[in-house]
Amino acid sequence: MAFPLTDEQKKIVDDRGGELLVSAAAGSGKTRVLVERLLARVTEEGLDLDRFLVITYTKAAAAELRTRIAQELSARLAEHPGDRHLRRQATLVYRAQISTIHAFCAALLREEGHRLDLEPDFRLCDEGEAQVLMAQVLEDVLEQQYEDLTAESPFAVLVDTLSAGRDDSRLAQIVLDVFSRIQSHPHPEQWLAQQRQVWELEGVSDAGQTPWGRLLLADAARQGRDCRRRLEQAISLAEEDELLEANYVPSLQAA
Template identity: 45%
Template sequence: KPTKAQERAIVTRGGTVLVSAGAGSGKTKVLTERLMGYIKDTENPADVDSFLVITFTNAAAGELKGRIMDELAAALAKDPQNKRLRRQSALCRKAQISTIHGFCSGILRENSQLAGISPDFKIMESDRAGSMKSSALERILEKHYEQIDKQHGFRLLADTVGAGRDDRGLSDAVLKLNEQMQSHARPEKWAKEQITLLHTRFSSVEETPCGKEILAGAKETVNFWKSCFEDIIIRMDGDEKLLNSCGVSFGEA
């Protein structure tokens, strides 16, 4: 039986739900129950293959698919005449329950012509991708070092970021930046924006991207504690003695 918090995550509709909890605390359970809730909805039932379910690893995707299959089988056992439920097991086999890589490669394969790539492309092993990246970077750095006297910007970069016994500091920084850029939808646009920010003068700390981030975090914390105090005052209601002795201080806080 789900806990109160789990129940809330399972039945909430019409918005975004974020569930963050430790290993083995029932996140997958919440996700499968939530999905089953949509599938078994009496008014507006959904088919299992109309959902996009994404996880990080193949193992987690496999486990999730298995658990959804089990839930469907259990629901069908309780209601064997239900034709809709019966169809869900078949639909589940081709449902989109996968890793983000699996999902994206599926889209690319289906639209290979549009993307201008072969439909039987393979995804490179990450070790091999890493070593190709390193050797490409090595070649580029080599080229720049050859002309370092003519490139003031590169010389500055090499003398600061790359300072040390070898140029590992510089390569590491470039690789790290490259990795971070890949998490943006349009890496090049993002990089250009960052460069503009570097040259922007802000009149106050609050205007800077970091300042905004810190202020938003602080605001969230203040609002959280404000709602806690309000909740405490409401709970004190009816208890004259408690309210008289502590009510004012909580109210002021």
């Protein structure tokens, strides 16, 4: 590589302590560090590139990574043309497991899917298909809930609270919205249970005891302070004029 690594980058490249999280700004050299780290292990420990699993989020990032590893290998090969281990890596890099999470999981399922009775010719659905399927499932679930509806059931209360008359599209929207938000939690059901607890009001006599109450009270206090500042400003402006002072200051002070 043309530029030497910074001390911080070098520390990351040399770290062999196990799990390592590198969080840094865009364009700060994360991919560079990853490539150096990988090649350091390949050259120092004599490992082959296809022994590693390298995962990224997008196809573009996976392609970029493979290209950059291949380029770095060529650069090193140019410096050590007789190195057979390096030469082997230059071929292996095109077979190495460098892919998106989706592609890796799909490959794994294709190899091991028989253990789950999965049809071998399955394919990944795209986002559009997933949305259609999700809407279909939601409709079926809601339909079932309406069939089993009783006046006091929690579902009846939910529908009453969230729907406008006969239109329950808002309920469906909220269910989908909550569903997509909880996808980023490793244990969605546990998280939902925690959220339910936050809204439990048993034994709570003061809104300040709840997280949402604290937020509302802090906001009310902030607005109160702002009003007070404005009233004080109004009083000092009114005091500049005799007539205004006589007519407005008493009521402003009363406020």
